[in-house]
Amino acid sequence: xxxxxxxxxxxxxxxxxxxxxxxxxxxxxxxxxxxxxxxxxxxxxxxxxxxxxxxxxxxxxxxxxxxxxxxxxxxxxxxxxxxxxxxxxxxxxxxxxxxxxxxxxxxxxxxxxxxxxxxxxxxxxxxxxxxxxxxxxxxxxxxxxxxxxxxxxxxxxxxxxxxxxxxxxxxxxxxxxxxxxxxxxxxxxxxxxxxxxxxxxxxxxxxxxxxxxxxxxxxxxxxxxxxxxxxxxxxxxxxxxxxxxxxxxxxxxxxxxxxxxxxxxxxxxxxxxxxxxxxxxxxxxxxxxxxxxxxxxxxxxxxxxxxxxxxxxxxxxxxxxxxxxxxxxxxxxxxxxxxxxxxxxxxxxxxxxxxxxxxxxxxxxxxxxxxxxxxxxxxxxxxxxxxxxxxxxxxxxxxxxxxxxxxxxxxxxxxxxxxxxxxxxxxxxxxxxxxxxxxxxxxxxxxxxxxxxxxxxxxxxxxxxxxxxxxxxxxxxxxxxxxxxxxxxxxxxxxxxxxxxxxxxxxxxxxxxxxxxxxxxxxxxxxxxxxxxxxxxxxxxxxxxxxxxxxxxxxxxxxxxxxxxxxxxxxxxxxxxxxxxxxxxxxxxxxxxxxxxxxxxxxxxxxxxxxxxxxxxxxxxxxxxxxxxxxxxxxxxxxxxxxxxxxxxxxxxxxxxxxxxxxxxxxxxxxxxxxxxxxxxxxxxxxxxxxxxxxxxxxxxxxxxxxxxxxxxxxxxxxxxxxxxxxxxxxxxxxxxxxxxxxxxxxxxxxxxxxxxxxxxxxxx
Numbered sequence: 138x139x140x141x142x143x144x145x146x147x148x149x150x151x152x153x154x155x156x157x158x159x160x161x162x163x164x165x166x167x168x169x170x171x172x173x174x175x176x177x178x179x180x181x182x183x184x185x186x187x188x189x190x191x192x193x194x195x196x197x198x199x200x201x202x203x204x205x206x207x208x209x210x211x212x213x214x215x216x217x218x219x220x221x222x223x224x225x226x227x228x229x230x231x232x233x234x235x236x237x238x239x240x241x242x243x244x245x246x247x248x249x250x251x252x253x254x255x256x257x258x259x260x261x262x263x264x265x266x267x268x269x270x271x272x273x274x275x276x277x278x279x280x281x282x283x284x285x286x287x288x289x290x291x292x293x294x295x296x297x298x299x300x301x302x303x304x305x306x307x308x309x310x311x312x313x314x315x316x317x318x319x320x321x322x323x324x325x326x327x328x329x330x331x332x333x334x335x336x337x338x339x340x341x342x343x344x345x346x347x348x349x350x351x352x353x354x355x356x357x358x359x360x361x362x363x364x365x366x367x368x369x370x371x372x373x374x375x376x377x378x379x380x381x382x383x384x385x386x387x388x389x390x391x392x393x394x395x396x397x398x399x400x401x402x403x404x405x406x407x408x409x410x411x412x413x414x415x416x417x418x419x420x421x422x423x424x425x426x427x428x429x430x431x432x433x434x435x436x437x438x439x440x441x442x443x444x445x446x447x448x449x450x451x452x453x454x455x456x457x458x459x460x461x462x463x464x465x466x467x468x469x470x471x472x473x474x475x476x477x478x479x480x481x482x483x484x485x486x487x488x489x490x491x492x493x494x495x496x497x498x499x500x501x502x503x504x505x506x507x508x509x510x511x512x513x514x515x516x517x518x519x520x521x522x523x524x525x526x527x528x529x530x531x532x533x534x535x536x537x538x539x540x541x542x543x544x545x546x547x548x549x550x551x552x553x554x555x556x557x558x559x560x561x562x563x564x565x566x567x568x569x570x571x572x573x574x575x576x577x578x579x580x581x582x583x584x585x586x587x588x589x590x591x592x593x594x595x596x597x598x599x600x601x602x603x604x605x606x607x608x609x610x611x612x613x614x615x616x617x618x619x620x621x622x623x624x625x626x627x628x629x630x631x632x633x634x635x636x637x638x639x640x641x642x643x644x645x646x647x648x649x650x651x652x653x654x655x656x657x658x659x660x661x662x663x664x665x666x667x668x669x670x671x672x673x674x675x676x677x678x679x680x681x682x683x684x685x686x687x688x689x690x691x692x693x694x695x696x697x698x699x700x701x702x703x704x705x706x707x708x709x710x711x712x713x714x715x716x717x718x719x720x721x722x723x724x725x726x727x728x729x730x731x732x733x734x735x736x737x738x739x740x741x742x743x744x745x746x747x748x749x750x751x752x753x754x755x756x757x758x759x760x761x762x763x764x765x766x767x768x769x770x771x772x773x774x775x776x777x778x779x780x781x782x783x784x785x786x787x788x789x790x791x792x793x794x795x796x797x798x799x800x801x802x803x804x805x806x807x808x809x810x811x812x813x814x815x816x817x818x819x820x821x822x823x824x825x826x827x828x829x830x831x832x833x834x835x836x837x838x839x840x841x842x843x844x845x846x847x848x849x850x851x852x853x854x855x856x857x858x859x860x861x862x863x864x865x866x867x868x869x870x871x872x873x874x875x876x877x878x879x880x881x882x883x884x885x886x887x888x889x890x891x892x893x894x895x896x897x898x899x900x901x902x
Contacts, residue, residue: 147355147818149319150835156243156281156314157340157379158462196224202291204299207440207456209409210428210467211302214437216411219499221427221467223302225527226474233303233473235480238289238336240466241326242282244273245310249283251291251298251442251454252308260309260334264325265316273444274315280444282310284458285340287442288466289473298454299440302470302526303477309334314341320354327360327376331368335476336375338469340462342395345383345418347620348598350630352394354833355804355820359794361400365484366796371767373484375476376401377469379461380423382416389616390420397422397633399585399679402472402488405519406464409436411500413518416460419505421612421634423520424488425495427467430459439463471526479533485584486538489685492638494528495521510608511639517613520635532688539685541768544799545573545580545642545678556594556669557652564650564671570607572642572678577787578799580680583640587631587677588614588648594669597624597855601651604634607644612636617653625855628831628838629821631677631803642678677800756780769797784810818843832856864890 196212199205205212213220239260247256247270261271273279286308291297293304301308313326327337343351353361361376368374378401381390390396396403397420405423408414408431415432430438441463443455468491475490476482482490497506497514500523506516515521547570556564572580588604598621602614614632650671751763756773766773769788770781774795784790784797791798791805791812801812803821806828815822818836819829832843839847839858847858852868852875861868864883865876879890886895 147320147833148835149321150833151317151319152323152351152354153344153349154314154318154323154341155344156462157342157345157382157465158281158458158460196220199224199227200293200300201296202293202299203296204440204454204456207437208299209437210439211300215409215428215499217499219411219523221302221471221523222525222527223471223474226530229478229527229530231474231477231530232293233290233301233306233470233477236303236336236473236476237307237309237334238303238338238469238473239309239311239329239334240282240285240289241311241313241337241339242285242341243279243314244271244312245282245286245308246272246442246444247310248272249287249442249444251295252283252286254292254295255290255301255304255306255308257307257309259330260307261311262326262329263312264322265312265314271310271312273312275444279315280455281314281340281462282312283444284439284441284455285338285462285466286310288439288458288463289338289470291442298442302467303473306470306473320356323353324356324360327357328363331364331374332370334374335369336377336469336472337364338377338466339395340379340460340465342379342381342393345381345386345388345393347383347386347388347618348622348624350392350624350627353398355815358802358804358820361398362791362798362802363794363796365400366794366798368484372481375472375484375487377465377472378403379465380405380420381418382460382462383418384414384416386620387616387618388418388620389618390418391422391614391632392618392630394631396420397631399587399633400484402468402491403520404461404465404468404524406430406461407500407519407523408432411502412436413503414460417518419517419613419616421517421614421632421636423517424635425468425491425521425524426500426519427464427471427524429461429463429467430457439467468524471524471529474526475529475533478530479536481538482533482536483538485542486536488584489539490529490532490536491524492521492635493686494525494532495523496525496528497522499523507610507636509610509636509638509640510606513639515636515638517616535688535690537687537689540681540683542584542799543573543578543580543680543682545570545576545578545680546800547676547678549673549675551673554671556592556600556650556671558669560652562652566648566671566674568646568648568674568676570642570644570646570676570678574643579682580678581641581643581682582685583637583642583678583680585633585635585679586637586642587633587679589629589631589675589677590614590627590648591629591672591674592650592669593626593672594652595625596622597626598622599652600669601653602632603647603649603651604632605647605649606637606640607642607646608637608640610637610640623855626857628857629673629675642680646676648674767797771797816843862890 197206210220211223237260263271289301290303290306290308291301293300311326313322343349364374378396380396380403381393403423405426406414406429407426439458440456441458443453500519506514508514554564598618601617604614605611612634753772754766755763756766769785771783771785773781780795781797788797789810789812793814801807804815805812806822816826818833821830822828828841829843832838836843837853837856837858847853850861851858862873864880866878866880868875874888876888876890879885883890884894
């Protein structure tokens with residue numbers, strides 16, 4: 138570690154990451170029931186087409202591809218003739234051309250006849266085998282990524298399989314699930330060629346078992362942050378994520394740190410009949426929905442490309458793709474159409490367009506729809522509804538990018554309160570939020586809301602947590618999870634909701650923690666073993682100060698006087714690294730540590746003596762001379778306008794990323810207006826790098842430190858050390874009957890540590 142070339146180090150551990158294809162057991166059964174479509178048989182139908190559009194009368198006959206008629210979600214084949222309204226976008230000429238999508242999965246087949254014409258080698262990587270070829274292992278199980286890729290960009294009109302939602306998009310794949318997955322693997326996939334890839338589609342996550350609470354590690358979190366700040370030339374990478382398949386276990390996707398991230402576009406599923414599928418997880422972080430599989434033998438599944446090692450040729454098709462795994466790639470294809478219509482869209486613009494154009498009507502018969510404080514219909518099952526391609530491209534053409542994101546963080550309410558142990562008992566707490574009014578981070582129009590909660594309760598799965606906004610909108614941050622019987626705590630877990638989008642956050646927010654009734658149908662459910670406490674809670678309000686929605690007039694109309702005009706700078710240059718400990722004029726290292734002023738080499742916007750050659754607020758851009766920095770920067774460097782040296786008012790510098798943000802993200806802590814990285818063993822911290830709030834995998838939190846094992850006098854529960862009863866030297870729980878060894882001078886009797894043996898009873902230490 139004694140090297141100025143090493144800035145950070147961490148032990149990597151394998152994580153459990155699952156593909157989200159409708160439940161493993163049922164998905165395998167459906168695969169066995171489905172007869173694969175081999176290409177040699179399909180080719181005999183009409184011969185290979187030349188890619189020209191065939192304009193026929195009915196939606197079902199729009200393309201000659203043999204499986205197009207099975208793609209009911211594109212051709213009016215859902216309940217009451219519904220679909221995702223893709224044909225109107227195609228008829229306007231939008232097909233995803235110029236947009237690059239990469240499938241983060243178990244690989245894709247570059248030579249599949251329905252993918253080859255759109256395959257993009259620059260958007261592809263094999264992390265598992267450390268090469269550039271994402272071809273899956275030929276063992277019959279690694280078909281998931283190829284299926285997802287076909288949904289996005291299968292070639293249309295070639296009489297092979299079906300068609301992709303964006304049939305002219307460029308498609309690549311990152312093979313990263315066919316081997317051990319750790320934080321480094323995830324981060325490498327999420328950050329791969331972020332200035333070439335526009336959209337990353339991921340249909341995987343932690344175990345959807347109804348008891349896991351897990352999310353990205355420090356490297357993956359950093360990849361998300363860098364992606365939205367630097368990806369696509371500063372407009373931000375678009376991350377589309379499958380919301381999860383734990384419905385059969387009553388799981389909740391707000392316990393998944395990928396789907397509840399503000400950086401991901403979390404996508405749920407609806408069946409052909411417009412119903413909630415059996416695998417769907419309900420949660421407040423879901424933004425929108427696309428179609429997927431439903432009840433077997435009643436609802437159809439998704440038709441796409443496939444592979445099967447047992448058949449020759451191996452390039453085949455399927456009508457049995459399932460789960461939210463199939464929903465996320467459809468959403469990625471729909472976003473590709475909108476991005477072709479308006480390439481200047483930012484990652485936040487895309488989220489606005491998705492939620493504003495999604496429709497509740499095709500899914501209205503499912504209960505649970507509510508109207509939020511600005512009149513938008515929203516659901517814990519489906520977010521804002523079924524995505525609509527035609528409406529998305531129409532809105533994208535008129536869209537003016539939203540104002541800068543403000544982040545307002547409320548003070549932490551750390552007053553400890555008891556959580557009732559009786560069934561149905563409620564703890565209700567309130568917080569008055571000024572929404573940073575009168576400061577540079579004022580939020581008047583909400584986007585995401587995070588509620589960071591720290592509590593202890595056994596069993597954790599008995600709890601239901603509600604959050605009510607000043608406008609009266611109630612969102613369920615956590616539904617009861619009957620299988621979560623061993624978990625005991627949440628440690629600053631960021632429950633997230635999109636249900637308040639557009640509301641004014643100023644006023645009283647209410648948090649309600651409910652000990653739910655025990656449902657007898659779940660044998661795993663336990664009665665409360667110990668009382669619990671709400672230790673602290675805090676709100677993080679994301680949004681804008683100004684009205685965010687400013688549309689341009691339709692094409693052909695003159696803008697009204699004073700109407701907003703889009704200003705966009707597209708810069709696809711490379712990035713620079715920055716030394717963590719040197720003066721910021723230095724490239725990568727200096728001659729003295731840790732704050733040496735004698736640079737080995739100066740950055741390019743400085744002269745040979747490392748004195749600035751561009752004015753403050755500008756950066757050196759080669760032949761273009763000095764160009765203005767990003768509005769978040771005070772001064773900047775390199776060839777990207779958002780590579781900051783210091784920040785504008787109301788922003789804080791993430792020192793190791795050289796970017797300015799409104800508030801320090803998870804994995805960083807605030808030090809005099811800068812965001813410093815937590816220690817390598819902390820996944821979140823406060824005040825200093827070693828004051829941990831949560832720990833890396835395989836480590837345990839003890840007195841704000843991350844340790845390998847709990848010390849004497851404590852016991853491990855849910856990856857943290859809790860105190861034993863006063864007389865215990867070691868124990869297995871908090872009660873005075875849970876002692877294993879006793880402290881000096883005490884005697885062990887039936888799990889208790891007593892000062893003397895009871896008469897006639899044998900004792901032990």
